[in-house]
Amino acid sequence: MSDPGFQTPASVAELQHQLRTVDYLADRGLATATLIALRLGRPLLLEGEVGVGKTELAKCLAKLTGRQLIRLQCYEGIDPHQALYEWDYARQMLHVRALSEHELADARTIGGLYSEEFLLERPLLQAVRAGSNAVLLIDEIDRADDEFEAFLLELLSDFQVTIPEVGTVSAAGRPLVILTSNRTRELHDALKRRCLYHWIGYPTVSEETDIVRVRAPEATEKLTSKVVDAVHRLRDMDLAKPPGVAETLDWVHALGAVGADDLRGDTATDTLGSVIKDRDDLEAVTSDISRVVPHG
Amino acid sequence: MVTTADPGIVDRLVDFGTALRDAGLPVGTDDVLAFCTAVAELTPSDQEDVYWSGRATLVSRRDHIPVYDEVFRQFFLHLRPPSAERKPVKDMKVPQGSTGTINVPDTEPGEKEADEPPLVLGLQASSLEIERTKRFSACSEAELAAVRRMIARIRLDPPRRRTRRYCPDPSGARLDIRAMARQAMNLNDSAPVLLRRDRKHKTRPVVLLLDVSGSMADHSRNLLQFAYSMRRAAQKVEVFCFGTRLTRITPLLDRRNPDAAMRLASERVLDWDGGTRIGTSIDAFVKAWGRRGMSRGATVIVCSDGLDRGDPGTLAEAIEKLERLSHRIIWMNPLYDSTTEVPPTLAMAVVGPHVDEIASGRDLASLEEFAARLANIG
Numbered sequence: 268m269s270d271p272g273f274q275t276p277a278s279v280a281e282l283q284h285q286l287r288t289v290d291y292l293a294d295r296g297l298a299t300a301t302l303i304a305l306r307l308g309r310p311l312l313l314e315g316e317v318g319v320g321k322t323e324l325a326k327c328l329a330k331l332t333g334r335q336l337i338r339l340q341c342y343e344g345i346d347p348h349q350a351l352y353e354w355d356y357a358r359q360m361l362h363v364r365a366l367s368e369h370e371l372a373d374a375r376t377i378g379g380l381y382s383e384e385f386l387l388e389r390p391l392l393q394a395v396r397a398g399s400n401a402v403l404l405i406d407e408i409d410r411a412d413d414e415f416e417a418f419l420l421e422l423l424s425d426f427q428v429t430i431p432e433v434g435t436v437s438a439a440g441r442p443l444v445i446l447t448s449n450r451t452r453e454l455h456d457a458l459k460r461r462c463l464y465h466w467i468g469y470p471t472v473s474e475e476t477d478i479v480r481v482r483a484p485e486a487t488e489k490l491t492s493k494v495v496d497a498v499h500r501l502r503d504m505d506l507a508k509p510p511g512v513a514e515t516l517d518w519v520h521a522l523g524a525v526g527a528d529d530l531r532g533d534t535a536t537d538t539l540g541s542v543i544k545d546r547d548d549l550e551a552v553t554s555d556i557s558r559v560v561p562h563g
Numbered sequence: 564m565v566t567t568a569d570p571g572i573v574d575r576l577v578d579f580g581t582a583l584r585d586a587g588l589p590v591g592t593d594d595v596l597a598f599c600t601a602v603a604e605l606t607p608s609d610q611e612d613v614y615w616s617g618r619a620t621l622v623s624r625r626d627h628i629p630v631y632d633e634v635f636r637q638f639f640l641h642l643r644p645p646s647a648e649r650k651p652v653k654d655m656k657v658p659q660g661s662t663g664t665i666n667v668p669d670t671e672p673g674e675k676e677a678d679e680p681p682l683v684l685g686l687q688a689s690s691l692e693i694e695r696t697k698r699f700s701a702c703s704e705a706e707l708a709a710v711r712r713m714i715a716r717i718r719l720d721p722p723r724r725r726t727r728r729y730c731p732d733p734s735g736a737r738l739d740i741r742a743m744a745r746q747a748m749n750l751n752d753s754a755p756v757l758l759r760r761d762r763k764h765k766t767r768p769v770v771l772l773l774d775v776s777g778s779m780a781d782h783s784r785n786l787l788q789f790a791y792s793m794r795r796a797a798q799k800v801e802v803f804c805f806g807t808r809l810t811r812i813t814p815l816l817d818r819r820n821p822d823a824a825m826r827l828a829s830e831r832v833l834d835w836d837g838g839t840r841i842g843t844s845i846d847a848f849v850k851a852w853g854r855r856g857m858s859r860g861a862t863v864i865v866c867s868d869g870l871d872r873g874d875p876g877t878l879a880e881a882i883e884k885l886e887r888l889s890h891r892i893i894w895m896n897p898l899y900d901s902t903t904e905v906p907p908t909l910a911m912a913v914v915g916p917h918v919d920e921i922a923s924g925r926d927l928a929s930l931e932e933f934a935a936r937l938a939n940i941g
Contacts, residue, residue: 279605466628
């Protein structure tokens with residue numbers, strides 16, 4: 268581990284406490300899953316609604332452990348070249364040109380074309396190289412294609428990459444791997460079986476109030492509790508996209524930006540765009556704003 | 564591997580894994596091993612640590628969490644299973660008044676025929692001559708079975724979409740610089756060749772929403788067969804049935820034997836031959852599945868005659884949402900054929916502006932024609 272100050276905590280409570288120092292409040296379940304992942308060196312798959320802090324956990328863990336955060340954002344059509352490594356063809360061509368002009372092309376210099384110098388490292392190769400100095404975040408894995416999942420399987424079990432021209436690169440130690448999924452599709456069981464699994468649900472009112480206190484300390488106590496209550500009422504409504512914790516924080520920040528120190532019906536309606544991101548939902552909530560923010 | 568824990572505890576943990584397996588969770592030996600290692604690492608102070616270690620190592624789906632909770636409660640806390648109303652596995656509610664399940668006849672009907680002595684050896688034409696344009700509603704049971712056999716043989720060409728990935732293609736639109744560079748290096752000084760590449764194509768996801776209400780009863784069984792064939796032809800096909808409510812039957816159609824698949828599906832769907840509420844059913848699809856991305860970029864095929872008993876306002880809203888979430892909507896209406904006007908039902912008038920294509924599917928010929936056209940619609 269790169270930060271000699273960091274040692275894997277002895278207990279779940281200790282990890283919870285440490286995460287708190289980097290402004291992340293983990294409940295007991297999440298802290299246990301994280302601790303097991305740290306101890307056993309297994310990837311941790313986090314699923315949950317949007318905006319409950321899946322990605323944030325990886326960032327905070329990187330900060331806490333002093334490891335480098337390597338992020339691979341998945342998208343439809345991502346292929347191994349974009350995730351693993353690529354040869355820098357343009358530079359190789361220029362190099363060949365230069366060699367031939369100076370009549371330097373021999374077996375050794377040609378062999379040098381496939382050396383580290385011309386290798387473009389992508390996140391997964393970076394993570395393998397960094398080994399236990401890295402936190403690898405594979406974000407929104409559900410967006411990638413099934414083929415990519417199969418490719419990841421191999422990497423996650425051995426942590427080694429074979430580059431035909433260079434050889435096999437294997438990790439000195441295991442990076443801490445966090446995978447996140449928004450469950451837009453079911454992941455393959457084979458991938459899940461290699462990971463520890465945790466479902467992050469919405470926090471309770473008191474947990475969420477704590478989170479807002481830590482993440483938005485400038486907000487008044489009154490505003491914080493009113494916003495959290497309102498968000499919980501929103502989650503109880505039949506909305507297409509219920510707000511996550513990220514939206515709660517956005518709302519508090521938005522209210523702060525317009526100088527509000529209390530949540531009333533009118534200020535709520537004005538800033539609703541920071542919590543509700545769907546037109547139908549917006550209409551439903553605006554017409555029923557007194558239910559979300561009582562006492563007008 | 565697990566050295567620190569005392570053997571008695573390990574036995575108990577392994578038993579717990581077995582109990583979970585008995586409850587239907589896919590718990591492998593390596594999962595149990597990971598669980599034991601995790602517990603040993605944590606040196607748990609109370610049962611909560613054991614609970615969360617198990618949750619992280621033995622559960623890999625959100626739907627399994629309630630089952631896990633239940634087994635944990637019984638195994639470690641020795642609590643008795645709760646009363647029947649709190650079943651750990653989500654159960655389908657049966658709406659009042661619609662208890663009927665129907666039997667889909669096998670594609671080989673009438674076992675009595677087996678008793679008759681086989682008179683002719685060798686090839687024999689089916690005694691049932693099916694007119695390709697005979698309406699399904701006018702077919703007898705035996706004819707329908709023959710029709711289903713023929714539907715199973717319709718060659719389906721699912722719609723395709725371009726992906727972001729490239730593959731070599733001699734008539735492609737772009738030059739494949741990377742491959743050319745690679746080849747130029749190998750060829751040394753001989754003449755370079757132009758290599759091209761183009762986008763790969765992939766089958767588009769297809770979502771089928773089948774109306775199984777009373778007015779569609781004759782067609783829906785055939786459509787189920789159609790859905791089954793489709794499920795085998797294309798990679799991503801999702802099938803739902805609806806009457807008064809929506810049921811997802813995709814996993815049931817994975818059976819290799821079509822008759823078994825049909826039977827399972829018809830047992831699962833509880834509102835066969837009931838009323839129709841197209842609007843609420845489509846809305847249910849949009850809320851539970853569409854929003855999550857199931858219909859994104861997909862061709863959605865709704866098979867319904869549009870005889871709706873629900874509120875047209877709900878239908879209008881639902882179909883508008885569905886239109887925004889999907890690539891194409893095709894409405895298959897057995898009351899329609901290409902020579903006549905679109906049937907003037909209220910529902911058809913409401914969905915008209917949002918639907919890309921109206922197809923018939925009332926007889927075999929129109930189904931075949933539709934199957935052939937499908938690739939071009941998407």
